[in-house]
Amino acid sequence: MWYAIIELNKMKTLILIIPLIGLLSCASKPESPQPVAAPPIVAEAPPAEPVPEPVAAPVEEVFDPATVTVQEYTVTKAEIERFVTALNGIVKAGNYNGWLAYLAKAYIDEISSPEFLDRMSKTAPRLVSQKIVLKSAQDYFNHVIVPSRANSRVDDIEFVTHTRVKAITENRITKERLRLYELERIDDLWKIVN
Template identity: 40%
Template sequence: MKSNRVVVLLAGVLVAFLWFSCAGTPQPSEEAPVAATRPETTPQPETEPAPPAVNDIEPEPPPAAEPEVEETFEVTEELFEQTFSEVERVIGQLNTVIQRRDYRRWLTYLTPEYVAHYSSPETLREISDMPILTRNEIVLRSLEDYFEWVVAPSRANARLDDLTFLNPDQVEAIMVIQGRPAILYRLRNVDGSWKIDVF
């Protein structure tokens, strides 16, 4: 009976973590995330096309969300494949580290901004207030608690299904869960190594 409760707790923490840490799921797009070549820039004709473009774009996203939305960065197929391979390798390493619950090793995969954000008492309090954690009387007091109660149950078997480039050195790793894309990690290339970054 106790093992059933642990399984339910871990499953709930996984769902809660994915919901909280994934600022959202990528919007379905008809465009492929990879462009074979970067489009060449051509001189703009008169400035008259600009006003209709702004009017066409404004109604789609809600105004409050507009500053947070980042355009995807188009890359060559070669760069996409190389980055996909690198990120897939990092996620495999992270899976092993997380399965072993090796907190110290996990820290080496984080950007300083990520460490600061998830060490913040305010952030820890917000996460602790999630229903799955409050129901199980779990209160996060440190980054290590966050690793133990949120990351370990939810990220031990992550799989890379797709990448979204935000810029040449920042990507979102996507895993398809029940047919829907979910952001696993936002990663930033720091001195040649992919590190988990803050959303």
């Protein structure tokens, strides 16, 4: 009987000790508080932007001078001859403002630029030999255009496009073809563009 009592006491002790061991193991090993995990941040993708279709570079048409009709050539040459004849009168008179009216805006800007004036001053043989330094478009008109273009004549034209032509003059002795002006029809008027 003692044996049963001892066994019973051992069991009671064991029943009491097991939870105590569990408590002691928890107490002996303090757990650090676990941080509460924040919900994962899900980055929202920006709304997809439509991908633009590749834009093909504008196809520049190659001008074929063979498309110029005889009538177009004849009419255009007559217009250019009248243009140059009227321009000659303005140049002979030294009418700077009248001359400007025959130029395209982009060409006026070009011949007014310091780079253009400097280049002309350093490369035009007559300007270099006379030590003339151009400071304005009016200087260019007085020192380059008046002496060289007052008696211009159009011997031929070459089409660059249907609305852009080169007025050609020919040296009567050497037969060399020289570009007199490059003109473009702008707002239905011929203007010097180069």
